[in-house]
Amino acid sequence: MENNRTAADVSTLMEQVLYEVKRVVVGQDRFLERVLVAMLAQGHLLVEGVPGLAKTLTVNTLAKTVSGRFKRIQFTPDLVPADLVGTRVYNQKSGDFSTSLGPVFANLLLADEINRAPAKVQSALLEVMQERQVTIAGETYPVPRPFLVMATQNPIETEGTYPLPEAQVDRFMMKVIVGYPSDEEEFVIVQRVTGAPIDVAPVCTTDQLAALQQECRKSYVDPALIGYAVKLVAATREPARCGLPELAKYITFGASPRATINLIEGARALGFLRGRAYALPEDVSDLATDVLRHRLSLSYEALTDGIGPDAIIQQILQKVPAPARPLEHNEPRVANG
Incomplete structure (x- = not known):
């Protein structure tokens, strides 16, 4: 443990x-x-x-x-x-x-x-x-x-x-x-701001x-979670693969593999912040919009229709099913390595 x-x-x-x-x-x-x-x-x-x-x-x-x-x-x-x-x-x-x-x-x-x-x-x-x-x-x-x-x-x-x-x-x-x-x-x-200045103490x-950064990298990530991140990012390149062909006209270029890496690294860190030595699907979905929004290159049709990257990512999140919480019942086994 x-x-x-x-x-x-x-x-x-x-x-x-x-x-x-x-x-x-x-x-x-x-x-x-x-x-x-x-x-x-x-x-x-x-x-x-x-x-x-x-x-x-x-x-x-x-x-x-x-x-x-x-x-x-x-x-x-x-x-x-x-x-x-x-x-x-x-x-x-x-x-x-x-x-x-x-x-x-x-x-x-x-x-x-x-x-x-x-x-x-x-x-x-x-x-x-x-x-x-x-x-x-x-x-x-x-x-x-x-x-x-x-x-x-x-x-x-x-x-x-x-x-x-x-x-x-x-x-x-x-x-x-x-x-x-x-x-x-x-x-x-x-x-x-208008009151007395506050002194910040080093923690x-x-x-x-x-x-802590090195410890964070040792946090466990289930393969199913990596697969979930891969599917989310792949859906920004070919939205038809997740059942959203209507989004294809709005996306010129999707996210790169660096987005998938950042999703997993971020989910691992978010899990650590929440007191866990492993990542969960909600860690990935919570960060997905922030990790992906600047990596989508949208078409002029998206601009004219008033469709932004956040709206596209939310549709993808709703369509791509998250894996079951794979660590919910075997936390001690994972923690002991």
């Missing part, structure tokens, strides 16, 4: 992290849960929401709870790759070149309004997201571990923006939509978080 104790410990520690963050951030429960899932699963987040919804505050507060380094980059059209990853600097006194590392060398990196930077800058971020390293003048420098990129997009203004390349969008584990708070939540927000170290 060692794995079960590990899962419970992870759940307790993540609850402590969540408690500290929620002392500052009001509401946004779904968003916060997705951030913690991404941290455990070593994924990256693409966040879409209007300004003022505490996206920056959330990541900054989270970095304090895990004693990590937080950096924020405001993406603008005049940004160059060196502003992101760093560059070689000439020292006139010594006559030597030294390397000045950029802001990507952090544990939690906030790329604010990522679609305002040109493709060359976005490509520089692509390497560090995938490889966890950057190359400057032929030298390779690994970024700190753990490493999480949270990029934001503003859905209101589109002037002066550069659409993210499909290859880069696919690097993000999830795309989360952040909405407005309720009246009650907004009341509490105003009280907290764990980055080394502890890295160890």
Whole structure:
């Protein structure tokens, strides 16, 4: 039952992290849960929401709870790759070149309004997201571990923006939509912001978080659950295979195999957050919309008919049957290996 104790410990520690963050951030429960899932699963987040919804505050507060380094980059059209990853600097006194590392060398990196930077800058971020390293003048420098990129997009203004390349969008584990708070939540927000500042206490170290990430990867995933994820993703490519031929005209390209991997990694992390050493079908279905929505390339017919990716994913979830809960009756056997 060692794995079960590990899962419970992870759940307790993540609850402590969540408690500290929620002392500052009001509401946004779904968003916060997705951030913690991404941290455990070593994924990256693409966040879409209007300004003022505490996206920056959330990541900054989270970095304090895990004693990590937080950096924020405001993406603008005049940004160059060196502003992101760093560059070689000439020292006139010594006559030597030294390397000045950029802001990507952090544990939690906030790329604010990522679609305002040109493709060359976005490509520089692509390497560090995938490889966890950057190359400057032929030298390779690994970024700190753990490493999480949270990029934001503003859905209101589109002037002066550069659409993210499909290859880069696919690097993000999830795309989360952040909405407005309720009246009650907004009341509490105003009280907290206008009141005395709240000091956030560190809950764990980055080394502890890295160890938790490794434990999370040992969590059990039943083959039936992998098959379920494969069917969900395959249905975005060929919806007729799951009995939804009417969706074919709306989808130009479906999700890649990376989506299937992210579904399983995310479900495993979500199960750990919920105190389990194994994943269940509801973990996959809960994350499916966030994992798949940014990976669907929709046709003009979808645009004209007002069909969005979320609506398509919901239809697929309703049509593709989830497997039975395979671990419900044999939890001790799985926990003992």
